Amino acid sequence: MLITRHADAEAVLSDPRYVPPPVRQDAEEGTLAWLRAQVSRFSAGETHAGRRRLLVERLAALDPAELRPAARAMTSERDGDWRGVPTAVLGAALGVKDTSAVPAAAAGYLSGEESPEADAAVAELLELAGIPEITLLLQGHAATEALIENALRQAHPGDDIETLLNETLKQDPPLKATRRLDTQTGEEVTIDLVAANRDPSGGRTPHLTFGYGVRPCPAPAHALALAAGVLEALLHGKPARRPE
Numbered sequence: 490m491l492i493t494r495h496a497d498a499e500a501v502l503s504d505p506r507y508v509p510p511p512v513r514q515d516a517e518e519g520t521l522a523w524l525r526a527q528v529s530r531f532s533a534g535e536t537h538a539g540r541r542r543l544l545v546e547r548l549a550a551l552d553p554a555e556l557r558p559a560a561r562a563m564t565s566e567r568d569g570d571w572r573g574v575p576t577a578v579l580g581a582a583l584g585v586k587d588t589s590a591v592p593a594a595a596a597g598y599l600s601g602e603e604s605p606e607a608d609a610a611v612a613e614l615l616e617l618a619g620i621p622e623i624t625l626l627l628q629g630h631a632a633t634e635a636l637i638e639n640a641l642r643q644a645h646p647g648d649d650i651e652t653l654l655n656e657t658l659k660q661d662p663p664l665k666a667t668r669r670l671d672t673q674t675g676e677e678v679t680i681d682l683v684a685a686n687r688d689p690s691g692g693r694t695p696h697l698t699f700g701y702g703v704r705p706c707p708a709p710a711h712a713l714a715l716a717a718g719v720l721e722a723l724l725h726g727k728p729a730r731r732p733e
Contacts, residue, residue: 495691503702560718635663
């Protein structure tokens with residue numbers, strides 16, 4: 490079933506009977522598939538609640554107000570070459586200094602597409618950090634970079650960053666759809682986030698890009714801070730040039 494109305498999407502996201510489609514539980518330890526079976530995003534019930542608490546506790550030690558200027562400074566230092574900046578800044582804040590394996594691991598994190606490259610990247614990250622830190626890096630990598638890229642498509646120099654980000658999250662979100670499984674009927678439900686966000690009957694209700702109800706994103710402030718810092722450097726200032 491496809492859901493496109495804002496009210497219907499809110500109802501599904503608020504009902505605990507709807508859970509993420511299950512992921513396989515028999516993967517070899519240290520692989521991408523194994524990691525997906527260990528994280529909060531793909532779990533339900535008390536397991537999800539416990540894993541989410543670990544993320545929230547870890548995030549509580551990170552001040553978004555510090556992430557924003559760090560992202561701006563790094564973008565300027567790289568002469569506006571912003572790719573990888575959100576991950577590097579978040580990694581440094583989490584104590585993970587080497588985030589070079591994150592893109593390869595993140596490539597199949599949401600889709601479940603397995604590959605030797607993704608498995609090797611996960612194994613490398615497990616040598617550097619715990620599952621909560623890896624979870625935050627993988628979930629933040631693709632989503633935050635896509636948010637910045639989508640915002641830049643409609644941006645103009647001098648734009649108000651907060652307004653730009655809010656409109657992008659509503660009109661062109663990095664995640665276009667999310668799936669749930671109805672545990673009572675076995676039916677899979679797909680929520681079209683773009684359509685739901687734009688639903689005229691929703692009025693001025695908030696966008697659903699960061700989730701809603703029982704499974705909201707645990708780090709919207711952190712993601713927005715990273716994206717805002719990059720966009721500030723690109724739209725409000727001249728990137729610092731390196732010495733010749």
